[in-house]
Amino acid sequence: MNPVTVFGPDFPFAYDDWIKSPGGLGSVPDTAHGRKVAIIGAGAAGVIAGYELMKLGLHPVLFESGRFGGRLRSQPFEGADGVIAELGGMRFPVSGTGFYHYVDLLGLESKPFPNPLTPAAGSTVIDLLGETYYAETLHDLPALFQEVAQAYDAALEQGANFAALKQAIRDRDIPAIKEIWNPLVSTWDERTFYDFVVSSEAFRKLSFHHREVFGQVGFGTGGWDSDFPNSMLEILRVNLTDCDDNQRYITGGVEQVPRGLWSRAPDRLVHWPAGTTLSSLNDGATRAGAKRIQRSGDDAFEITDTWGRRDTFDAVLVTCQTHLLTTAIDTEERLFSQEVWMALDRTRYMQSAKTFVMVDRPFWKDKDPATGRDTMSMTLTDRMTRGTYLFDNGPDKPSVICLSYAWMTDALKVLPLPVEQRVDLALSALAKIYPNVDIRGHIVGDPITVSWEADSNFLGAFKGALPGHYRYTHRMFGHFMQGDMPPVERGIFLAGDGISWTPAWVEGAVQTSLNAVAGIVAHFGGGSVPGNPSPADTYALHGPIRLTG
The missing domain is CATH 3.50.50.60 (FAD/NAD(P)-binding domain)
Structure with a gap:
């Protein structure tokens, strides 16, 4: 195929x-x-x-x-060799073949990005409304989460003839692409992503809480609620071209x-x-x-x-x-x-904030003797950290935690705050999810943060x-x-x-x-x-x- x-x-x-x-x-x-x-x-x-x-x-x-x-900005942590924070683009779908042409031309290596519920993440914790769920795959989660994923798949099929359009993109069949896509432009240009979700037959059968879960934690790259006001065409393009799937990061920094x-x-x-x-x-x-x-x-x-x-x-x-x-x-x-x-x-342009710390080693891989689970996991939450990602540089080597990756209102919450306060707030939120994990005790060096909307050369992260x-x-x-x-x-x-x-x-x-x-x-x-x-x-x-x- x-x-x-x-x-x-x-x-x-x-x-x-x-x-x-x-x-x-x-x-x-x-x-x-x-x-x-x-x-x-x-x-x-x-x-x-x-x-x-x-x-x-x-x-x-x-x-x-x-x-x-x-915004291809890889900032090194001071005093460490090759340990970086990706402040801008950090996950690159393999469907972006134009970009990978230049990656390959330069002989750069890439690795699977540790997105939620992927093998690269190892394990994922979803913390929502005070309840915490540990999973390695979608099927490890309660039925509610699977219902949400299935509903979105059904909504895409019902509202956008999704499978046929995606196959036409696979086949590079231009007439077939145009036959399906062009009418969708007229239908969805003036309607939001949220409108697409709530008006779909698949989601109408479900509760508000299902939509809430979809918005807060989503699947694949994380929650979708920051994009709810956007044109549905924006989201359809991402889904159709697999920009939200099979992502990698560039070893040593993009x-x-x-x-x-x-x-x-x-x-x-x-x-x-x-x-x-x-x-x-x-x-x-x-x-x-x-x-x-x-x-x-x-x-x-x-x-x-x-x-x-x-x-x-x-x-x-x-x-x-x-x-x-x-x-x-x-x-x-x-x-x-x-x-x-x-x-x-x-x-x-949308707002975006990230906060990173360097830690002495990938301690999150340690197993909890009581449960046999990872000490810490890639984390999606409705708390202000929203997404926490873990980057393993090898056993007993300094590694990186993106404590918080947030957009729009969640990014604006920390906009005026110095990096130390951003770290404290993120650690406080994560302590409620991992009460027995001493993240602070593993931090080495100085943290790194960015708010793209505060940079006079950008005034925002992305359209x-x-x-x-x-x-x-x-x-x-x-x-x-x-x-x-x-x-x-x-x-x-x-x-x-x-x-x-x-x-x-x-x-x-x-x-x-x-x-x-x-x-x-x-x-x-x-x-x-x-x-x-x-x-x-x-x-x-x-x-x-x-x-x-």
């Missing part, structure tokens, strides 16, 4: 095949070789686009106002991906001498953050950085969070249509599209197709998971960065190579359905 990949459903295009083709992604005229492209943001989207544009003979210049890697591409010399280069890297093209460091973007004549752009340095570029790729274009970067208004500005400004936002994503995602735009709006492109159909997943950043590469190639008068059509070649035929009205 074919694997499920992030192949659509809105724009079914085989990005993984496109980037693996030996013929390359395309070409630009010799007269375009060496022309400079400003890339705003050195996260996954910016670095991947820069890497691919460099291979084609263009000169990417990266600007970064914060830390290299964006930040190795952008850093590895930054310093990697491609095997095949046009125009540039062998051994050229993004780092060497950028004189060993990114520019400071971009503070102003404006037109410089009819065909160029002027970028001013934090320190007042001004340079002219032939094209611009913006990969930062869209809100920064109005809050942090003085962006000339005429560069985007008012419809695109509306989409950029109305993008809704969560609200009902009615389909048209906004459509405008942003399709912005790389610039043939019908007024000349003043051409040459500036968008990328990043926030303009993708799969926000919060790095595959969205990968796919939109590759769209931008195709658009920039076209902007310089180039195109795809025979036998390897680009997203720009197929977008008009297979692109997202356009809602009218």
